[in-house]
Amino acid sequence: MKKKRNRNSAQGVWIFGDYRNYFQDRVTLQLISKGRDLAQTLETEVAVLVLGEGIHQYAMEYVAHGADVIIAVNDSRLKEYQVETYTTVVAEIVESYQPEILLGGATSFGRELFPRLAKRLNTGLSADCVALEIDPDSGLLIQTTPAFGGEMLADVVTPNHRPQMATVHPGIFKERPHDSSILGRILYPEIDIRPDERIQLVRSRPHRTGKTNLEGADIVVAGGRGMGPKEEFDMLYELAELLGGEVGATRPAIRAGWADEERLLGQTGKTVKPKLLLSLGTSGALQYTAGIQGAETIIAVNRDPNAPIFKMADLALEGDARSIIAALLEELRKRL
Amino acid sequence: MKDTESLISAHHNYLVNNVLTPGFILGDPSSKDTFYLLADVVLPGESTPRFSARLFDNRGCFLLELDWNRIRRNSGRCPYQSLPGGFRILYDSGDPLLSVRTESFPNGYLTHIQGKLYDQNAKVRMETSYAGIRVYGEAQLSIQVPYQPK
Amino acid sequence: MNIAVCIKQVPDVPSIRIDKQRMTIIREGVESIINPLDCVALEAAVDLRDKEGGFVTVLSMGPPQSEEALREALAAGADQAILLTDPNFAGADTLATSHVLARAISKLEPFPDLVLCGSQTIDSDTGHVAPQIAQELDLPQVCGVNEVHVEKDFFVVKRVSDRFLDTIRISMPAVLAVSSELCVPRHIPFGHLEKAFSDCNIIRWGMNDLELNPEEVGLKGSATWVARLHTPPPKRKGEILSGSPQILAGHLVKKLEAMGIIDEEEKKP
Numbered sequence: 001m002k003k004k005r006n007r008n009s010a011q012g013v014w015i016f017g018d019y020r021n022y023f024q025d026r027v028t029l030q031l032i033s034k035g036r037d038l039a040q041t042l043e044t045e046v047a048v049l050v051l052g053e054g055i056h057q058y059a060m061e062y063v064a065h066g067a068d069v070i071i072a073v074n075d076s077r078l079k080e081y082q083v084e085t086y087t088t089v090v091a092e093i094v095e096s097y098q099p100e101i102l103l104g105g106a107t108s109f110g111r112e113l114f115p116r117l118a119k120r121l122n123t124g125l126s127a128d129c130v131a132l133e134i135d136p137d138s139g140l141l142i143q144t145t146p147a148f149g150g151e152m153l154a155d156v157v158t159p160n161h162r163p164q165m166a167t168v169h170p171g172i173f174k175e176r177p178h179d180s181s182i183l184g185r186i187l188y189p190e191i192d193i194r195p196d197e198r199i200q201l202v203r204s205r206p207h208r209t210g211k212t213n214l215e216g217a218d219i220v221v222a223g224g225r226g227m228g229p230k231e232e233f234d235m236l237y238e239l240a241e242l243l244g245g246e247v248g249a250t251r252p253a254i255r256a257g258w259a260d261e262e263r264l265l266g267q268t269g270k271t272v273k274p275k276l277l278l279s280l281g282t283s284g285a286l287q288y289t290a291g292i293q294g295a296e297t298i299i300a301v302n303r304d305p306n307a308p309i310f311k312m313a314d315l316a317l318e319g320d321a322r323s324i325i326a327a328l329l330e331e332l333r334k335r336l
Numbered sequence: 337m338k339d340t341e342s343l344i345s346a347h348h349n350y351l352v353n354n355v356l357t358p359g360f361i362l363g364d365p366s367s368k369d370t371f372y373l374l375a376d377v378v379l380p381g382e383s384t385p386r387f388s389a390r391l392f393d394n395r396g397c398f399l400l401e402l403d404w405n406r407i408r409r410n411s412g413r414c415p416y417q418s419l420p421g422g423f424r425i426l427y428d429s430g431d432p433l434l435s436v437r438t439e440s441f442p443n444g445y446l447t448h449i450q451g452k453l454y455d456q457n458a459k460v461r462m463e464t465s466y467a468g469i470r471v472y473g474e475a476q477l478s479i480q481v482p483y484q485p486k
Numbered sequence: 487m488n489i490a491v492c493i494k495q496v497p498d499v500p501s502i503r504i505d506k507q508r509m510t511i512i513r514e515g516v517e518s519i520i521n522p523l524d525c526v527a528l529e530a531a532v533d534l535r536d537k538e539g540g541f542v543t544v545l546s547m548g549p550p551q552s553e554e555a556l557r558e559a560l561a562a563g564a565d566q567a568i569l570l571t572d573p574n575f576a577g578a579d580t581l582a583t584s585h586v587l588a589r590a591i592s593k594l595e596p597f598p599d600l601v602l603c604g605s606q607t608i609d610s611d612t613g614h615v616a617p618q619i620a621q622e623l624d625l626p627q628v629c630g631v632n633e634v635h636v637e638k639d640f641f642v643v644k645r646v647s648d649r650f651l652d653t654i655r656i657s658m659p660a661v662l663a664v665s666s667e668l669c670v671p672r673h674i675p676f677g678h679l680e681k682a683f684s685d686c687n688i689i690r691w692g693m694n695d696l697e698l699n700p701e702e703v704g705l706k707g708s709a710t711w712v713a714r715l716h717t718p719p720p721k722r723k724g725e726i727l728s729g730s731p732q733i734l735a736g737h738l739v740k741k742l743e744a745m746g747i748i749d750e751e752e753k754k755p
Contacts, residue, residue: 020648020650021648021649023442025648056349056351056356056446057441057444057446059344059356060344060345060346060347060349060356060441060443060444060446061346061441061443061444063344063345063346064346064347064443064444070344072356074354083617083627084626084627087621092337093337096337097337107648108629108630108646108647108648109647109648111613111629112617112627112629112630112647115580115612115613115614115615115616115617115618115621116617116618116620116621116627118581118614118618118709119581119584119617119618119621119622120621122581122709123581123709124579124581124708124709124710125580125581125612125614125709125710126612126710127611127612127613127614128611128612142713143710146611147610147712147715148504148609152504152715152716152717152718153715153716153717153718154712154714154715155712155713155714155715155716156710156711156712156713157710157711157713158709158710158711159711160709161709178346178443179346180346180347180380180443180444181346181347181380182345182346183343183344183345183346183358183480184343184344184346185341185342185343185344186341186342186343186344186355186356187339187340187341188339188340188341188342188354188355189337189338189339190337190338190339190340191337196626198626198656198657198660199626199628199654199655199656199657200654200655200656201652201653201654202642202653202654202655203652203653204650204651204652204653205650205651206649206650206651207646207649207650207651219747243742243747243748244747267611275745276745276747293718297745299738299741301734305726305728310726315727315737315738315741316725316726316727317726317727317728317734317737317738318726318727318728319728319729319731319734320731323731324731324734324735324738325735326731327731327732327734327735328735328738328739330735331735331736331739332739332748335748335749335751336748
């Protein structure tokens with residue numbers, strides 16, 4: 001990656017390496033994969049920015065998953081994820097190297113860092129994208145984000161400001177497999193780090209260790225209002241176990257206390273791309289379907305033949321989800 | 337903005353001058369009687385680093401030769417000790433000469449090195465710094481394939 | 487303690503319908519409300535003011551009808567309301583919006599000790615405005631706040647971020663973006679609403695009051711443009727099967743077998 005002084009010759013698809021909660025959270029790897037596609041179209045390279053202390057293993061993971069270049073700042077003053085200090089450090093590096101595109105996962109930290117960073121760089125940012133492509137005519141990055149609660153999609157572009165920035169929802173893109181044979185390059189910029197004294201992390205502790213790995217699951221069993229009350233909904237945990245999958249839920253099911261918040265699927269919850277998604281007793285509200293539309297195969301069960309969920313199902317069953325699942329469990333218990 | 341550039345392996349790296357590198361060479365391994373340290377590339381499937389060297393003390397007197405982590409020609413009568421994940425070579429007096437420790441990650445390895453090494457002219461070629469080692473003099477800081485003698 | 491609260495008037499998103507022919511939202515019959523998380527921010531501000539003393543100013547950038555939202559905010563307990571309105575402000579992305587709001591906040595006398603915002607809006611949902619206001623005003627920020635304690639010249643706040651529960655000390659002045667767990671917005675007595683709509687004064691600031699240039703605001707001051715709106719691609723259509731639970735369960739079993747998720751039952755000899 002060469003450093004460019006000229007505003008018109010930005011190059012490089014950069015990704016902010018968010019490694020908190022790695023190996024469970026893998027959005028950076030997903031973005032490296034998509035970044036490779038974008039970089040190929042633009043005839044440039046994919047670089048991952050890694051800030052922190054003891055970041056060597058993450059740098060190596062990112063190379064193994066497809067990064068051409070790592071830009072690393074290994075410093076104890078970056079040990080904690082802190083928006084103000086990170087904004088300054090990343091902005092100085094970006095201003096020096098002038099990448100064309102800068103992507104980040106829409107993790108909590110990413111969603112706090114990227115807007116501040118975009119403002120500092122005086123450039124545009126789109127949030128929580130569900131698709132990214134290079135427009136063949138203009139060469140611009142087309143950033144597709146849900147609009148109006150997910151009812152529509154907006155294709156956003158940043159024509160005159162650089163870098164073009166976007167955060168991407170975890171689970172949208174698929175990571176490339178780990179490859180130990182890859183050799184990449186690593187750059188260590190010389191940069192002054194001045195931590196922001198106005199803000200101090202007093203204490204940070206894991207908040208409810210994740211019992212679920214919905215984003216990585218091959219099979220998801222999702223329950224909605226039609227699977228209640230709780231005793232009936234609980235069947236889904238057994239079903240998921242028998243099938244080797246994870247249980248997800250819609251907002252109404254979570255509000256009713258049938259599942260924990262971490263099982264929420266949809267716009268304000270998790271996005272999943274499993275091989276199979278069973279959507280049981282869900283009507284198909286847009287805030288929910290936004291999180292499941294990437295599933296390879298969707299089987300939906302609902303009492304109402306007009307439920308919107310049926311429009312996206314490969315197999316649609318009209319009936320009471322609870323009785324059908326009870327019958328299914330009976331059959332499965334016999335065999336397994 | 338100035339920067340330092342190196343290669344990086346997905347599988348195994350050494351930490352030198354605070355920089356990751358798949359392999360590095362100090363001095364000239366093909367020489368017959370001068371200082372060198374070869375930290376060779378570790379290929380996928382292997383998990384231990386490969387060190388070869390010709391080492392001298394702080395007066396420029398020959399100490400030992402190392403060949404793929406094994407001591408040969410031990411004029412300095414330097415003890416060699418195996419350690420978890422690495423090894424250590426001491427001076428006859430018991431003072432540390434060179435120590436090597438490989439950290440295992442779920443998908444890769446990182447070898448940390450410590451020690452103060454002199455060449456045949458009693459010049460410092462490597463010394464421990466707060467985050468690893470610093471090296472001086474003739475060196476190739478990044479090699480990408482295992483070393484082949486000419 | 488002087489507090490500035492940023493609110494936005496938004497359409498009641500769950501009741502929006504789209505005119506798919508014209509790719510626009512159908513506005514008739516859709517209520518305008520204060521963005522729900524902004525109500526939480528406002529409630530927190532009023533609460534803090536009641537405990538610590540001080541003054542709550544609520545600001546909103548929007549068309550003239552946003553005044554309704556500001557009157558509601560006054561009825562909920564804000565001391566002063568300022569509408570930032572100007573034809574030049576239209577079409578703004580968050581870069582331009584945050585610029586206007588930051589400029590307005592910087593003109594408050596005295597400068598606030600705290601700026602409160604909702605974490606995100608139900609219509610655009612980016613969550614960008616609070617961090618961008620913080621960056622422009624060079625203030626520290628914390629997003630997703632669910633607890634706030636006031637000390638002499640700093641706050642101690644809590645929030646959940648990427649499955650970590652953080653306790654953070656942040657000096658004044660600061661920007662805090664609030665989560666729904668911080669507090670529950672009060673029910674506004676009808677009498678307060680009446681009073682707010684009949685008696686209260688809404689201050690209006692435009693380009694000149696804020697000393698802004700046309701290139702920094704609205705569409706011209708934006709870095710992102712919406713190139714097009716489109717509907718998500720048509721999803722697959724499966725045939726809808728019906729029957730008894732056992733029959734339907736049978737269909738499920740066949741599908742699971744076909745996908746290799748369960749083994750086919752061995753045929754009996």
